[in-house]
Amino acid sequence: MAARKKSVTKATSGKMKMNSMMMLSWILVTVGALNWGLVGLVRVDLVESLLGSWPALVQIVYILIGLSGIYSLWGMFMM
Numbered sequence: 001m002a003a004r005k006k007s008v009t010k011a012t013s014g015k016m017k018m019n020s021m022m023m024l025s026w027i028l029v030t031v032g033a034l035n036w037g038l039v040g041l042v043r044v045d046l047v048e049s050l051l052g053s054w055p056a057l058v059q060i061v062y063i064l065i066g067l068s069g070i071y072s073l074w075g076m077f078m079m
Helices: 002-042 048-049 055-078
Strands: none
Touching: 002 048, 002 055, 048 055
16 A cells, blocks of 8 residues: 555656646746737837846747747647
């Protein structure tokens, strides 16, 4: 009985980790979509406006948004 309980705990914690990764990915993809919507509508780059004084950080944010999009796309086909 104890062995079964231990494996259930491992599976549950793995699922929680996956859910937090999906949530983070969803947030970053949403930020990217809103940013591109603002760029298209009013020519305002929100990420650049907020982090413009740190160009390396702006680039990192864009890279993370792109990776989140790939992760979300991969997750969509793995369901």
